[in-house]
Amino acid sequence: MALYALTLHELKNALRQKQVSSEEITRSVLERVAQVEDKVQGYITLLEEEAIRQAKAVDNKIAAGEKLSDIAGIPMVLKDNICTEDILTTCASKMLYNFKPPYNATVAAKLAKQDAVLLGKANMDEFAMGSSTENSYFKKTKNPYDITLVPGGSSGGSAAVVAADEAVYALGSDTGGSIRQPAAFCGVVGMKPTYGAVSRYGLVAFASSLDQIGPFTKDVADCALVLNAICGYDKMDSTSANIVYPDYTKALTDNIKGLKIGVPKEYIGEGISESVKNAVLKSLETFKSLGAEYEEFSLPLNDYALSAYYLISSAEASSNLARYDGVKYGYKAEKFNDLLDLYMQTRSEGFGTEVKRRIMLGTYALSSGYYDAYYKKAQQVRTLIKQSFDKAFEKYDVIITPTTPTTAFKLDEKSSDPLEMYLADICTVSVNIAGLPALVMPCGLDDGGLPIGLQIIGKGFDEQMILRTAYSFEQHTAHNKNRPNL
Amino acid sequence: MSYETVIGIEVHTELSTNTKIFCDCTTKFGGEENTHCCPICTGMPGVLPVLNKKVVDYAIKAGLATNCNITPFGKQDRKNYFYPDLPKAYQVSQYDLPICQNGYIDIEVEGEKKRIGITRIHIEEDAGKLMHDEWGMGSLVDYNRCGVPLIEIVTEPDMRSPEEAKAFLEALKAILQYIDVSDCKMQEGSLRCDVNLSIRPIGQEEFGTRTEMKNINSFKAAVRAMEYEAKRQADLIASGEKVQQETRRWDDVKGIGYAMRSKEEAHDYRYFPEPDLVPIVIDEAWIKDIRKTLPELPNARKQRYISEYKLPEYDAEVLTSSRTLAEFFDACIAQGAQAKTVSNWLMGDLMRILNDKEMEPEEIPFPAQYIAKLLSLIEKGTISGSIAKKVLDTMFVENKDPEQIVKEKGLVQISDASQLTQIVQRVLDNNPKSVEDYKSGKKQAVGFLVGQVMKQTKGKANPQMVNQLLQQMLSEI
Amino acid sequence: MKITKEQVEHVASLARLNLSEEEKERFTREMEDIIAFADKLNELDTEGVMPTAHVIPIQNVFREDVIKPSFDREKILQNAPAKEDGCFKVPKIVE
Numbered sequence A: 001m002a003l004y005a006l007t008l009h010e011l012k013n014a015l016r017q018k019q020v021s022s023e024e025i026t027r028s029v030l031e032r033v034a035q036v037e038d039k040v041q042g043y044i045t046l047l048e049e050e051a052i053r054q055a056k057a058v059d060n061k062i063a064a065g066e067k068l069s070d071i072a073g074i075p076m077v078l079k080d081n082i083c084t085e086d087i088l089t090t091c092a093s094k095m096l097y098n099f100k101p102p103y104n105a106t107v108a109a110k111l112a113k114q115d116a117v118l119l120g121k122a123n124m125d126e127f128a129m130g131s132s133t134e135n136s137y138f139k140k141t142k143n144p145y146d147i148t149l150v151p152g153g154s155s156g157g158s159a160a161v162v163a164a165d166e167a168v169y170a171l172g173s174d175t176g177g178s179i180r181q182p183a184a185f186c187g188v189v190g191m192k193p194t195y196g197a198v199s200r201y202g203l204v205a206f207a208s209s210l211d212q213i214g215p216f217t218k219d220v221a222d223c224a225l226v227l228n229a230i231c232g233y234d235k236m237d238s239t240s241a242n243i244v245y246p247d248y249t250k251a252l253t254d255n256i257k258g259l260k261i262g263v264p265k266e267y268i269g270e271g272i273s274e275s276v277k278n279a280v281l282k283s284l285e286t287f288k289s290l291g292a293e294y295e296e297f298s299l300p301l302n303d304y305a306l307s308a309y310y311l312i313s314s315a316e317a318s319s320n321l322a323r324y325d326g327v328k329y330g331y332k333a334e335k336f337n338d339l340l341d342l343y344m345q346t347r348s349e350g351f352g353t354e355v356k357r358r359i360m361l362g363t364y365a366l367s368s369g370y371y372d373a374y375y376k377k378a379q380q381v382r383t384l385i386k387q388s389f390d391k392a393f394e395k396y397d398v399i400i401t402p403t404t405p406t407t408a409f410k411l412d413e414k415s416s417d418p419l420e421m422y423l424a425d426i427c428t429v430s431v432n433i434a435g436l437p438a439l440v441m442p443c444g445l446d447d448g449g450l451p452i453g454l455q456i457i458g459k460g461f462d463e464q465m466i467l468r469t470a471y472s473f474e475q476h477t478a479h480n481k482n483r484p485n486l
Numbered sequence B: 001m002s003y004e005t006v007i008g009i010e011v012h013t014e015l016s017t018n019t020k021i022f023c024d025c026t027t028k029f030g031g032e033e034n035t036h037c038c039p040i041c042t043g044m045p046g047v048l049p050v051l052n053k054k055v056v057d058y059a060i061k062a063g064l065a066t067n068c069n070i071t072p073f074g075k076q077d078r079k080n081y082f083y084p085d086l087p088k089a090y091q092v093s094q095y096d097l098p099i100c101q102n103g104y105i106d107i108e109v110e111g112e113k114k115r116i117g118i119t120r121i122h123i124e125e126d127a128g129k130l131m132h133d134e135w136g137m138g139s140l141v142d143y144n145r146c147g148v149p150l151i152e153i154v155t156e157p158d159m160r161s162p163e164e165a166k167a168f169l170e171a172l173k174a175i176l177q178y179i180d181v182s183d184c185k186m187q188e189g190s191l192r193c194d195v196n197l198s199i200r201p202i203g204q205e206e207f208g209t210r211t212e213m214k215n216i217n218s219f220k221a222a223v224r225a226m227e228y229e230a231k232r233q234a235d236l237i238a239s240g241e242k243v244q245q246e247t248r249r250w251d252d253v254k255g256i257g258y259a260m261r262s263k264e265e266a267h268d269y270r271y272f273p274e275p276d277l278v279p280i281v282i283d284e285a286w287i288k289d290i291r292k293t294l295p296e297l298p299n300a301r302k303q304r305y306i307s308e309y310k311l312p313e314y315d316a317e318v319l320t321s322s323r324t325l326a327e328f329f330d331a332c333i334a335q336g337a338q339a340k341t342v343s344n345w346l347m348g349d350l351m352r353i354l355n356d357k358e359m360e361p362e363e364i365p366f367p368a369q370y371i372a373k374l375l376s377l378i379e380k381g382t383i384s385g386s387i388a389k390k391v392l393d394t395m396f397v398e399n400k401d402p403e404q405i406v407k408e409k410g411l412v413q414i415s416d417a418s419q420l421t422q423i424v425q426r427v428l429d430n431n432p433k434s435v436e437d438y439k440s441g442k443k444q445a446v447g448f449l450v451g452q453v454m455k456q457t458k459g460k461a462n463p464q465m466v467n468q469l470l471q472q473m474l475s476e477i
Numbered sequence C: 001m002k003i004t005k006e007q008v009e010h011v012a013s014l015a016r017l018n019l020s021e022e023e024k025e026r027f028t029r030e031m032e033d034i035i036a037f038a039d040k041l042n043e044l045d046t047e048g049v050m051p052t053a054h055v056i057p058i059q060n061v062f063r064e065d066v067i068k069p070s071f072d073r074e075k076i077l078q079n080a081p082a083k084e085d086g087c088f089k090v091p092k093i094v095e
């Protein structure tokens, strides 16, 4: 098999045993990029020379006998809303088309310190707002399984390049499902860690109380390795959890005997396609055969979660995105009469329609006279949703649901109807509202050969339980072996 | 009809922490534009704030010194508005759960004591600075001040005259300086006030429509602005018009106030809890720790000066109104100087120079020890009182030890009897007319003769001895 | 809740967005749909429920008051679309 097709843990071992060099791996992945990127369109910025240089540096360290991290020398990609010093970080927006941050995000610095090889920056929905990556100012990323379909979003570029073997792994960000939904559409493993487990410092904010960085990988073992590399307390982020973080690879035991799985019936009812429902139900039988138990229960507030999510995330976004005004960085309107006009023109020309829509919604929800009815109400509902999860976790070790109501949809299919597009997040937003960790992994293909994602939700800071569950499933099925034909 | 003025005040004070409120940049005043900056205080995409603990300590301290309740569970909020000095387009402030609530400060105006309620004290970040470029083509933005911590102190509408408001501001400033949370340098913008003012017919319960005057940066200007505004409102009402609720600007140079361009409709700050910052929980132990650091406050010190040093109430009030003055007083007392003598010196000669130079006591360039030394030079007879005044003037210019000034300028007093006798004799010889006047009963002529001796000695003659010698030698003629 | 074009214009001005006529119409329609959807929350009784601003119970996160070097000015200004004399430049501000 070609090097680019291998997993992180396979490449790590090969590198350890000096069967390959980091440069060989990196060149192999770059060749793959050269072959398929025209079709996939997953990258905004590709850093070929820099990547080779980094790979050579790692090879020198290996030659010198230095002790290296598990991810050293392996090429990866960052979503383009993670700041990289002096490397273009655009958030896929015209507003930041030329922005080169003067600093590194904590995760970027952490990965660099562990000698990860940065291949480039991945495409996304503008400012992470969207579920199809069609809202990028630069390009529309395609689903590697069928390039007439969307890869999902907003981290569609990250998901697609991992699915297409154009990177060994990638980081994305997840505010309402932006890692999990594209992971499901592209047939890779994607995880949103617990809010507070990965530093948000340097992640360009969409909705501060919901955003979380997480990995896209080719299998569950790789997910554990990347979590080890990126989780941890960061004093630059006040919302970072100051706890002891475990070695996540220890959770890969292939033993789930006695595991209690809850299945919220609201997630497998109306609006969920038959193929998705069947794949999830079939997966549950697999878990049962491995010694786990599952039962249905009710999480009735899910119907409200989407409303609460759009109010909270848009409100926070309206404030977070107010700083883009043509003065300090990024796009500046060419023609304007005065300061106010500069603001108005820059923001109207620099932001795409979806971003404007959310800024409008968020501004409205916070404005005088509407705050209590919308923003405060949504925060109260958030309390109730969190409580309902807390209660469920008194009984269950993990909660399993579909990730998306359907498999990947056609490009342009939903882009004209925002509400329809928002419904694509129906299975994922509650997890962000409650700050919980959740992993998505492939659990089958539909009749059209498109991947279906299984969502495993855990208690706060219990990523290990999720990984244990996911790893067992993966060991006894072969869904992660599916690869798109490009 | 006669009206009474109703005044409420909001004071913004920069705290004297080392670093900014949410990043490690220095708060040092001055410096090249945009050199005290980092991605956090300039609001770059992706950055996050982490609160400086000292800011909370100082806010608690200010709250305790103004008799506030400390809020056990506080939070920070975003106040959203667009302006180039605010790089994130929101100011992190506090909305409904400020650090301190429900306090008061006691003031005294013309012998009457009064209690002014403090509604709240909250923490927030300062904005940057806007300057106009040389050619008038645009404005320039410097973010060095951006993110410097502030406390905003909001009073109840408890003041009834500009004098009361001034007394409140002075009392507040003294407290803030005593507790060392702010240097209160108004000329550096580290203390600024907004004044809310309305008028109502005497006896009327409900308030009239108020206007807000923003960013007044001296107490004198505040008083002028308040007098102007109260009169303006009274004139409006007298002519049958209504007071508009509006934000006004005070031009202290022209001595007029005017309404700001009303972009006011757009003022909807859309406050909401700052999601990047976590709650501030203050327990009793924390409050206790801060309480231990509180020094003696102005009112307590004033009472002590009255009882311990038998100073008149007026002297005690003036001396304790500034932490610097009180420290000067204490330093002199520590040297063994006499309380009333010290008080007279500070309130007389020192204050005169401050008034002439329009300086605040905090701006005095030399340390308290120098005043103590100066007084002991008088006490020891090394220099006379009038020479001391000159030395003091020099101290303001040269910031030198008074002993050194006296030595360098040869100002040591002439107390040598034989030397003085010679000089007096010479003056008597050269002024027969005055001597004659004196002899014929015009006793005031002696004053002229003293003046001549002083002139001859460039003021260095010991005045008591000159007097004595003149009396004696005139009687012998 | 009915959303009017005037409301859309007001919100747009608060948000410093210049909307074309077409956008105004579109957003009026879409926001009405979204708000109608959000109004679903009113079905829930939230009387006495504390709003949640933070999902994880973290409090009192502080920094020590120790100065670290600031950034080079070039780094702070490197992305500025207009700069002059070490400052960000904006159109002339009239009070």
Ligand SMILES: [Mg+2]
Pocket (backbone or CB within 6 Å): B093, B124, B152
């Ligand atoms: Mg304020």
Ligand SMILES: [Zn+2]
Pocket (backbone or CB within 6 Å): B020, B023, B024, B025, B036, B037, B038, B039, B040, B041, B042, B147
């Ligand atoms: Zn800074």
